[in-house]
Amino acid sequence: MREYAADWNGNPQVHSGHTAARSQCQGRRNGAAAEGASLSVHDGEEKEIVGAGGAGGDSFGQTVSASERMAAENSQRAADSEIDRIILDRVACREFSNRVVPQHTIVEILRVARFAPSGANIQPWNIYALTGGPQERLSAALLDAHCNERAKHVSEYKYYSDVLPPPYRERRQEFGRIFYGSLGIHSGDAEARARQTAKNYVFFGAPVGLIVTIDRRLEAGSWLDLGMFVQNVLLAAAGRGLHSCPQETFAKYHTILRQHLSIPDEQMVVCGISIGYSDGGVSLRSMPRADIGEFAHFIGFES
Numbered sequence: 586m587r588e589y590a591a592d593w594n595g596n597p598q599v600h601s602g603h604t605a606a607r608s609q610c611q612g613r614r615n616g617a618a619a620e621g622a623s624l625s626v627h628d629g630e631e632k633e634i635v636g637a638g639g640a641g642g643d644s645f646g647q648t649v650s651a652s653e654r655m656a657a658e659n660s661q662r663a664a665d666s667e668i669d670r671i672i673l674d675r676v677a678c679r680e681f682s683n684r685v686v687p688q689h690t691i692v693e694i695l696r697v698a699r700f701a702p703s704g705a706n707i708q709p710w711n712i713y714a715l716t717g718g719p720q721e722r723l724s725a726a727l728l729d730a731h732c733n734e735r736a737k738h739v740s741e742y743k744y745y746s747d748v749l750p751p752p753y754r755e756r757r758q759e760f761g762r763i764f765y766g767s768l769g770i771h772s773g774d775a776e777a778r779a780r781q782t783a784k785n786y787v788f789f790g791a792p793v794g795l796i797v798t799i800d801r802r803l804e805a806g807s808w809l810d811l812g813m814f815v816q817n818v819l820l821a822a823a824g825r826g827l828h829s830c831p832q833e834t835f836a837k838y839h840t841i842l843r844q845h846l847s848i849p850d851e852q853m854v855v856c857g858i859s860i861g862y863s864d865g866g867v868s869l870r871s872m873p874r875a876d877i878g879e880f881a882h883f884i885g886f887e888s
């Protein structure tokens with residue numbers, strides 16, 4: 586699949602961010618990695634995935650056949666509108682090069698992204714954009730916390746419900762098989778998962794990191810608006826040949842982010858977004874999607 590496994594097997598071509606993430610947590614043996622209380626699927630300590638078994642299972646509740654998947658891939662290739670192409674080409678990138686992304690590019694992305702729709706046009710998004718020294722200092726603090734005091738930190742909001750009903754549970758298990766399988770990380774290897782999680786905190790080596798916050802006095806509807814804005818950021822980046830990764834992992838360390846970025850008390854940290862140029866290894870989608878028959882109901886259409 587991708588070169589992730591090679592990284593963990595000692596590929597010398599990992600860039601500095603990853604090296605930092607790896608060395609920071611090296612030598613920890615069955616410590617906080619095993620004890621960590623995080624429930625995040627990206628934290629490498631997700632019990633349901635750990636118990637999910639080996640690779641090779643059918644995708645998403647066995648409803649997406651190989652031929653359906655192939656048809657979807659063909660339809661991807663056939664996408665003829667620019668926006669379709671950008672949506673279909675965007676994938677979560679976790680291997681960035683250190684190629685600089687200038688401030689004006691980030692400004693352009695945000696200028697476009699702000700045209701996301703929002704209920705009553707309240708535009709509930711806030712962004713902290715980081716690069717260079719401030720980004721490095723933040724990453725160092727986050728890595729330190731991740732390696733040494735993980736259990737002390739908890740997100741201010743819950744991303745996943747404790748008990749995922751079908752088909753979500755199966756989808757999450759599928760994610761775990763594909764994601765950790767592609768990295769060559771065994772389901773029971775908590776230390777390797779913690780090292781992978783550490784890469785989140787160096788923005789996977791991306792030269793720009795965004796931290797996304799929302800006013801805690803707003804309700805769920807505003808989070809819907811925020812999601813649309815975040816997607817716009819990802820797509821506007823993709824339209825400029827950039828790669829990105831949205832990351833909820835940052836929410837766990839909101840106290841550190843608050844301190845480094847002077848985030849006001851009424852703002853809640855929702856997620857981060859790494860933005861940069863791919864290290865070359867990405868860009869094929871590895872995560873499948875359920876067929877539309879699984880989520881769409883057509884009523885009143887003539888067949």
Ligand SMILES: Cc1cc2nc3c(=O)[nH]c(=O)nc-3n(C[C@H](O)[C@H](O)[C@H](O)COP(=O)(O)O)c2cc1C
Pocket residue numbers: 627675676677678679760785830831832833834835856870871872
């Ligand atoms: C709100 C949100 C938070 C996410 N958080 C993380 C994260 O913390 N770390 C990570 O590696 N990926 C994270 N992802 C990426 C997802 O794992 C990814 O989007 C999903 O597996 C589908 O893959 P694709 O984006 O390549 O199609 C997040 C995605 C979203 C939308």
